Amino acid sequence: MKSSIFNFLGEFSSTLEELALRVEDLLWDQPQEAMMKARLFGETLVSMIYEQENMNEVYPLKQWEKINRLYKHDIIQDEIYKKFEYIRKNGNIAVHQATDMDLEVAKQAHQVLFDLSVWYMEVYVSYQFNAPVYELPSKQMQDPHIVEKWMDEYQQRVAEIEMQLEQLKQEKKEQQIPVKEERKINARNHTNNSERIVPLEKFQDTFDRANFDWKNTTKKAAEFKHKEFGEEAAEAYVYLLDNVTPTIVVHPSLIEQEKKVGTVVSKPRKSTALRRFPRMVEENTIKSNYGYPYTFQTKGELESLLSRIVEVLQSRSIEE
Structure with missing residues (x-):
């Protein structure tokens, strides 16, 4: 090209x-x-x-x-x-x-x-x-x-x-x-007005404790990856969104294949901000990257979600 x-x-x-x-x-x-x-x-x-x-x-x-x-x-x-x-x-x-x-x-x-x-x-x-x-x-x-x-x-x-x-x-x-x-x-x-894209200040320490490194920030999402996995391990990434209700988005394979992170209560979230995730194909047309959103209210709830994600990642790593 x-x-x-x-x-x-x-x-x-x-x-x-x-x-x-x-x-x-x-x-x-x-x-x-x-x-x-x-x-x-x-x-x-x-x-x-x-x-x-x-x-x-x-x-x-x-x-x-x-x-x-x-x-x-x-x-x-x-x-x-x-x-x-x-x-x-x-x-x-x-x-x-x-x-x-x-x-x-x-x-x-x-x-x-x-x-x-x-x-x-x-x-x-x-x-x-x-x-x-x-x-x-x-x-x-x-x-x-x-x-x-x-x-x-x-x-x-x-x-x-x-x-x-x-x-x-x-x-x-x-x-x-x-x-x-x-x-x-x-x-x-x-x-x-607050010049804050996503609530990093409030929740970054929770990601740190769960061994998730910050990688990138857009106006729509902050990208984190678990430290135990390489840069190419797309499933090890999660995204913190700029929603009014605090929300993270999880790699679709952890949900569609395993369903161990938690019960899926909403439709997939599509956004180019989820750059490490696969793109959805609808009617033979490639759409935006997508994943599954999970909402939370407290740092404790976020930590619990991240812990479940890590458990799934580690179990899959052992199986492989």
């Missing part, structure tokens, strides 16, 4: 990486086709956010409806909203217009895709991610008169998105958000 500033996408989605690379392949010679691929990239990324946030769709939503819902529920903010809208609007134009799309539109979309990719990586995959420096796949010059014409059109589209965003803000203020969603938003805001 060729070298690209989008290669980091392969860490959590080969589909997004392939789409981004296709945009780069088409960018200079077929900007309209590149914009169509960018549109598909935006739709795929929004669907992944819905999956991460467990936002079930009662009925199929259009892309603009999905983006609006993410904004109204404070999952994306103004700048990310505008970037998604830029891709959506120009992607729709690329699909429906007969004339060729200007190269500058596709070049701008290329940077927007990069910005969205970095944002997703930092929020859902690795909080410590160091993004590569942005650059176009190659440098080519274009007629300055064409660039000037494109800039006028670009400013008009930006103004439309700004007006649309203001209307959405007003709707958001007037909308009565359900109590369940409001609690979710308040919990997220509390996390942001």
